[in-house]
Amino acid sequence: MSTSETTTAPGDIRPRLRWGVPAYVLLVLAAMAIAIVVPKTGYVLNISLQATTYAIAVLGLTIVLGLCGQINLAQAAFFGLGAYAVGLGQTHYGVNFWVCLLIGTCVAAGFGALLGASTLRLGGHYLAMVTISFQQIVTLVLINWIPVTNGPDGVRAIPRPGFLSDGSIYLAFCIAALGTLGFLVWHLRDTRLGRAMRAVRDNELAAGVAGIDVYRTKVTAFALSAILGGIGGGLFAGGFSYVSPDQFSFAESVVFLTMVLLGGVASPIGAVIGTGLLILIPEWLRFLKSIPGLYLAIYGAAVILIVVFMPDGIWGYLRGLLDRFKRAVLPTRTSAALQLSGGGQGSETVLEVRGLSKHFGGLKAVDEVDLTIRRGGVHALIGPNGSGKTTTLNVLSGLYKATAGSIVLNGQDITGLPPHARTRAGLGRTFQNIRLWRSMTALENVMVGAERPGSPAGNDPAALAERARAALAFVELEDRADEVVSSFSYGHQRAVEIARALAGDPVLLLLDEPGAGLNSSEKVELRDLLKRISARGLTILIIDHDMTLVSEVAQHITVLNFGRRIADGYSADVLKHPDVIAAYLGTGPDAAA
Ligand code: ADP
Ligand code: MG
Numbered sequence: 001m002s003t004s005e006t007t008t009a010p011g012d013i014r015p016r017l018r019w020g021v022p023a024y025v026l027l028v029l030a031a032m033a034i035a036i037v038v039p040k041t042g043y044v045l046n047i048s049l050q051a052t053t054y055a056i057a058v059l060g061l062t063i064v065l066g067l068c069g070q071i072n073l074a075q076a077a078f079f080g081l082g083a084y085a086v087g088l089g090q091t092h093y094g095v096n097f098w099v100c101l102l103i104g105t106c107v108a109a110g111f112g113a114l115l116g117a118s119t120l121r122l123g124g125h126y127l128a129m130v131t132i133s134f135q136q137i138v139t140l141v142l143i144n145w146i147p148v149t150n151g152p153d154g155v156r157a158i159p160r161p162g163f164l165s166d167g168s169i170y171l172a173f174c175i176a177a178l179g180t181l182g183f184l185v186w187h188l189r190d191t192r193l194g195r196a197m198r199a200v201r202d203n204e205l206a207a208g209v210a211g212i213d214v215y216r217t218k219v220t221a222f223a224l225s226a227i228l229g230g231i232g233g234g235l236f237a238g239g240f241s242y243v244s245p246d247q248f249s250f251a252e253s254v255v256f257l258t259m260v261l262l263g264g265v266a267s268p269i270g271a272v273i274g275t276g277l278l279i280l281i282p283e284w285l286r287f288l289k290s291i292p293g294l295y296l297a298i299y300g301a302a303v304i305l306i307v308v309f310m311p312d313g314i315w316g317y318l319r320g321l322l323d324r325f326k327r328a329v330l331p332t333r334t335s336a337a338l339q340l341s342g343g344g345q346g347s348e349t350v351l352e353v354r355g356l357s358k359h360f361g362g363l364k365a366v367d368e369v370d371l372t373i374r375r376g377g378v379h380a381l382i383g384p385n386g387s388g389k390t391t392t393l394n395v396l397s398g399l400y401k402a403t404a405g406s407i408v409l410n411g412q413d414i415t416g417l418p419p420h421a422r423t424r425a426g427l428g429r430t431f432q433n434i435r436l437w438r439s440m441t442a443l444e445n446v447m448v449g450a451e452r453p454g455s456p457a458g459n460d461p462a463a464l465a466e467r468a469r470a471a472l473a474f475v476e477l478e479d480r481a482d483e484v485v486s487s488f489s490y491g492h493q494r495a496v497e498i499a500r501a502l503a504g505d506p507v508l509l510l511l512d513e514p515g516a517g518l519n520s521s522e523k524v525e526l527r528d529l530l531k532r533i534s535a536r537g538l539t540i541l542i543i544d545h546d547m548t549l550v551s552e553v554a555q556h557i558t559v560l561n562f563g564r565r566i567a568d569g570y571s572a573d574v575l576k577h578p579d580v581i582a583a584y585l586g587t588g589p590d591a592a593a
Contacts, residue, residue: 024179024183027179028175028176028179031175031179032172032175032176033172035048035168035171035172035175036168036169036171036172040168042167045167045168045171046240047279047280047283048171049167049170049171049174049236049239049240050236050239050240050279051275051276051279051280052171052174052175052177052178052235053174053232053233053235053236053239054232054236054256054259054275054279055178055182055232055271055272055275055276056174056177056178056181056228056231056232056235057075057076057078057079057228057229057232057233057256058075058232058256058259058260058263058271058272058274058275059178059181059182059185059228059232059268059271060072060075060078060224060225060226060227060228060229060232061075061225061256061257061259061260061265061271062185062260062265062266062267062268062270062271063185063188063197063221063224063225063228064221064222064224064225065257065260065265066260066265066266066267066270067188067189067194067197067198067201067221068197068198068200068201068217068218068221069197069200069201069202070116070119070127070201070218070221070222071124071127071128071131072115072131072222072225072257073128073131073132073135073250073253073254073257074115074131074132074134074135074138074253075225075229075253075256075257076135076229076247076248076249076250076251076252076253076255076256077111077134077135077138077139077229077248077253078108078111078112078225078226078229078230078233079229079230079232079233079236079248079252079256080138080139080142080233080243080245080247080248081104081107081108081111081138081226081229081230081233082101082104082105082108082229082230082231082232082233082234082235082236082237083104083233083234083236083237083243083247083248084104084142084149084155084233084237084243085100085101085103085104085105085107085230085233085234086100086101086104086158086233086234086235086237086238087154087155087158087237087243088148088149088155089103089104090158090159091155091156091157091158091159097159097160097161097238098161100234101231101234101235101238104230104233104234105227105230105231105234106230107230108226108227108229108230108233109223109226109227109230110223111134111226112222112223112224112225112226112227112229113219113220113222113223113226115130115131115134115222115226116218116219116220116221116222116223117219118130119215119218119219119222120215132250132253135249135250135253136250138248139245139248139249139250142245142248143245149245151245152244152245152246153244154242154243154244154245155237155242155243155244156241156242157241157242158237158238158240158241158242158243159241160238160239160241164238167239170238170239171239174235174239177231177235178272181228181231182268182269182271182272185228185268185271186267186268186269188224192451192459192461192464193217193220195440195444195447195448195451196212196217196448196451197217197221198437198439198440198444199212199437199440199445199448200212200214200217200218201437201439202436202437202438202439202440203435203436203437203438205399205435206431206435206436206437207437207448208398208399208418208419208420208423209397209398209399209419209420209423209429209431209435210420210423210448210449210452210500210501210504211420211423211424211448211449211451211452211453211504212420212448213420214420233248255278258274258278258303259271259274259275259277259278260274260313261274261307261313262274262277262278262303262306262307262313262314263275263277263313263314263315264310264312264313264314264315264316264317264319265312265313265316266312266313266315266316267315267316267319269315270313270314270315270316273313273314273315274313274314277314278303281299281302281303282295282299285298285299337470337473337474338467338470338471338473338474338502338503339456339467339470339505340502340505340533340536340537340538341456341505347375347411348374348375349372349373349374349375350373350374350375350409350410350507350508350539351371351372351373351396351407351408351409351410351508351539351541352371352372352373352406352407352408353369353370353371353372353396353405353406353407353408354370354405354406354408355368355369355370355404355405355406356368356369356370356371356392356395356402356404356405356406356407357369357402357403357404357405358388358391358392358394358395358400358402358403358563359403364562364563365388365391365563366388366391366392366395366560366563367388367562367563367564368404368405368564369388369392369405369560369563369564369565370565370568371392371558371565371568373508373539373541373556374539374556375539376534376537376538376539377534377539377540377554377555377556378530378534378539378540378542378553378554378555378556379539379540379541379542379554379555379556379557379558380541380542380543380544380550380553380554380556380557380558380571381393381541381542381543381557381558381560382543382544382545382547382550382557382558382559382560383559383560383561383583384561384583387560387561387562387563388560388562388563389512389543389560390432390512390543391563392560393429393510393512393541393543395407396422396427396510397419397422397423397427397429397510398414398417398418398419398421398422399419402415409422409425409426409427409507409508410425410426410507410508412425414427423452423504423506424452424453424454425507426506426507426508427506427507427508427510428449428501428502428504428506428508428509428510429501429509429510429511429512430494430497430498430501430510430511430512430514431497431512432512432513432516432543434490434493434494434497435497436485436493436496436497436500437485438484438485438486439484439486440484440485441481441482441483441484441485442472442477442480442481442482442483442485442488442496442499443465443468443469443472443481443482445485445496445499445500446468446471446472446496446499446500446503447464447465447468447503448500449468449471449499449500449501449502449503449504450464450467450468450471450503450504451464451504452503452504452505455467455503455504455505456505457503467503468481468499468503469481471499471500471502471503472496472499474499474502474532475495475496475498475499475502475529476495476525477492477495477496477499480492490517490518490522491518491519491522491525491526494514494518494522494526495525495529498511498514498529498533502533502538506538507539508539508540508541509533509538509539509540509541510540510541511530511540511541511542511543511544512543513543513544513545514526514530514542514544515544515545515546515549516544516545523546523549526549527549527552527553530542530553531553534553542554547575550571551571551575554571555570555571556568556569556570556571557569557570557571557574557575558574559574559577559579559580559583561583566579566580566583567579567580
């Protein structure tokens with residue numbers, strides 16, 4: 001461990017520029033001042049109002065698509081809900097502007113959560129179709145429910161609060177709203193919820209196993225996205241004093257999506273850039289309108305070129321350039337030693353599995369397996385390829401539902417729990433094919449692991465980062481904490497995955513072939529790491545094919561063959577068992593030597 005100066009506060013993940021926040025506030029204030037002071041035509045005012053309110057809605061897509069990776073083709077519908085609430089609420093029912101804005105936002109949030117709820121069973125294309133259907137339903141209701149919505153005629157003469165009656169002041173107010181909401185979205189990324197969303201986006205399965213409630217995270221992302229859509233729409237209605245159904249159609253949802261993709265889906269700055277450009281480009285090309293078709297062709301070509309040559313959007317591209325200039329040497333920090341309680345004291349048995357079966361149709365991948373794992377040791381699960389080892393781990397961690405049998409962890413029956421609840425109960429695991437969140441840094445990956453409810457770090461962000469650094473130090477990777485894991489070697493990725501599991505302070509650590517794909521020096525490091533973990537009193541269940549590794553670290557071995565347990569006991573005895581030699585090594589006793 002090296003000691004050196006630190007420039008970051010303990011809770012900080014990325015070192016931030018100290019003048020970042022004041023500069024941002026100044027920028028927003030300057031934009032507001034320009035909006036108020038600089039004289040402008042009605043045309044410029046309208047364009048600016050449209051861009052500002054649209055950008056708020058596009059911020060929602062930064063959350064749901066950028067952070068959480070869920071497609072939402074109904075943002076115009078949420079925008080419309082907010083706009084109609086402000087329009088109808090004031091003109092038909094005489095309700096106060098702010099109350100209308102609040103109601104519209106709540107209604108949008110409710111429908112957003114409902115749409116998010118459909119992700120329980122649907123993903124990918126199906127989710128896209130559900131959001132499109134919702135969008136179409138909203139459009140149809142706006143057009144056809146004439147007694148309430150006025151139908152295609154829309155709502156006219158929508159007022160706004162007296163002190164905002166001047167267009168320029170209203171614009172300044174919208175800029176302030178955009179600035180505040182953009183700031184919140186920017187910060188969301190590095191909160192517990194933001195990390196959970198990014199984990200769900202990068203690898204949903206690993207997110208569940210790391211203790212994240214995947215479903216609730218998606219519902220929240222949709223609700224937040226809808227809230228921003230609703231606020232944007234409400235302010236839009238106040239700005240233009242007229243709304244009609246065609247302003248909130250599916251085509252507009254596509255425009256919103258294009259805006260966020262064009263600007264860069266990963267950051268609120270991208271949302272603002274994309275919105276500004278897509279509203280301005282058509283205006284810049286207005287002089288071409290005399291030649292029919294040319295304007296649309298150039299507009300389309302410009303969008304396609306940007307998307308093709310800047311796959312991460314304009315802001316993603318600019319960031320890449322900036323990062324190449326910065327490449328700052330990040331300070332190494334001293335980390336405290338990782339505390340592992342190993343589940344504390346308890347009975348001698350950590351895991352008690354009885355009659356566990358998993359059938360895939362006619363295939364009995366796991367067949368009535370009993371397994372008792374004692375506290376504080378290393379227990380190996382071995383067997384030929386296809387003998388059901390990974391399937392056993394998947395049933396233990398809740399990725400597969402057991403066909404039969406019971407699983408008791410530390411005295412708690414976890415047989416029916418979903419993956420994240422099992423992690424909360426004290427399971428930690430790694431995967432045969434590494435499942436990290438590849439676009440996140442090593443530290444962020446491990447922080448999500450440390451966030452397990454009940455883990456020693458609790459809810460304090462500083463303690464979380466501290467614990468995550470300690471876990472990285474434990475696997476000797478603290479120097480690379482702030483690097484994105486996709487740049488790591490295979491061996492280092494494995495180590496990060498183990499650190500992520502350790503950070504949650506599990507009662508039992510499940511490792512699926514941690515030695516697979518490692519070179520010989522990496523294997524030596526792995527063996528040392530396993531011994532260090534074991535020395536802290538944490539119980540390990542390991543699958544591995546490397547008999548040298550297994551015999552060196554494991555005190556107990558269970559052998560599977562065709563899904564059935566064929567041997568179980570102390571390592572030395574099991575490895576000598578004739579059935580094991582026959583089934584696992586294939587040939588006579590000589591091969592076992
Ligand atoms: P091991 O990890 O011991 O090599 P697995 O547990 O991966 O073996 O696989 C055990 C058996 O179950 C294999 O025959 C495999 O093809 C089958 N299997 C595993 N997962 C599935 C699945 N999701 N659907 C159908 N069959 C599966
Ligand atoms: Mg396997």
